[in-house]
Amino acid sequence: MFKAVTSKLAAEIDQELMGPKVGFTLQQLMELAGFSVAQAVTREFPLQNNNEDKHVLIVAGPGNNGGDGLVCARHLKLFGYNPVVFYPKRSKRTEFYGQLVNQLDFFGVPILSEEQDWTVYLNKSKTVCIVDAIFGFSFKPPMREPFSSILDQLSEVDKDIPIVSVDVPSGWDVDNGPITSPHINPTVLVSLTVPKPCSNHIDKSKTAHYVGGRFIPKEFANKYGFEPFNYVSTDQILKL
Template sequence: MNHTTAEQVPEPTEPLKYLSKKEAAVIEKELLNEYRFGHQQLIEIWGHACAHAITKAFPLSAFSKKQPTVLVICGPEQNGSVGLVCARHLRIFEYEPTIFYPKRTQNTMYQDFTTQCEKMDIPFLSYLPTEVQLINDAYNIVIDAILGTESDHGEEQEPFTSILTTLKQVKIPMASVDVPSGWDADKANADGITPEVLISLNAPKKCAKGFSGKHFLAGRFLPYDIQKKFDLNLPEFPGTDSLVEL
């Protein structure tokens, strides 16, 4: 007797879809309202997948010291909270994260993510190191979890103008969450930062079409009906991994 699962995801025959900022927001709203995912649940899924992507792009075996140092720079909104969760999981994966979180909000859920990191003894910086300090091996990796799709360009106000100016100067490897800060989610990079790694959430955004670095997609959890409705054409995910390298 042949046994089939209730949800079978066929191998896509059409090209992977790159979402506009508006389409990405519609999918997220449907996950929250129609599929009853919790906001905290989604952030936890994304943050764990981001940490998983970092371990694939920068495996422990590639570093001379046992625990490579990771600077996670978090913005005030959702992308920043994904960065907080990513930092917590990196700590579990035996990396040594430090967080710079300059503009915190009163959102109690984001405060909970902060507390979780503090309880795991992850240090928080009160200032961003200069590009000279960053270049001089203070950190092995920088994670940009600043703006994501929450801003079209991301350079409207401090402290983010200064942060992006610094990040454009650093030479150590950088990974961005969903949309590199300073980029327009719907367009190719103009003069923003240049990460070596991009971790797209749910589905890649239009700005990522020309991305030439390592590109990971964290979208395996998406219900098949959503994949079909929005013609996402997600690739096959290997084994039991929560993400796939595009």
């Protein structure tokens, strides 16, 4: 049993963590969040012998959830996977997003633009999994293009190719769960810091649920009405 935290409270937590008192930076939190997602991928889909023929597709959205995906892709490359990133709307919020892209270039990770055909990477026998880093806890409907079409396509393949959603299954209402038909059904959900209410709508018999983003002390968790998670050793994820 765990307590979920609403989208409103999640925004407050984020603001306090990066506020003047605590002083975390986006770069730090994103590095740890992206690392934790890469660790969940590694745990659920261990490297196979025929790994060189396979890839992990990361679909990155326009905001911070997308940034977590970019960091995840870099760590997956370091862990021995072959990540391919589809990043149709590149964030221009801060210079840091450009740096995340440069880092992937440096690692030789392909990054597809909106006009490129990303669907060639949806291949039942070659795609290890799809990391859904499109929308996070600040998502508000209605969804815009190209993301509604992308999510329609993902919801068609999710029976054949496992989807790993970062924090929130993209397209789902953060507090109320699936609101569109079709919608994606992730095989793995990695809640960041603390689960959001939508995670109560996953089918627990089919979806592995992790919490990741290990960066808050006990008192802080308690202040927001939940207990900290019992991560093991240096793990950055915990299976719930």
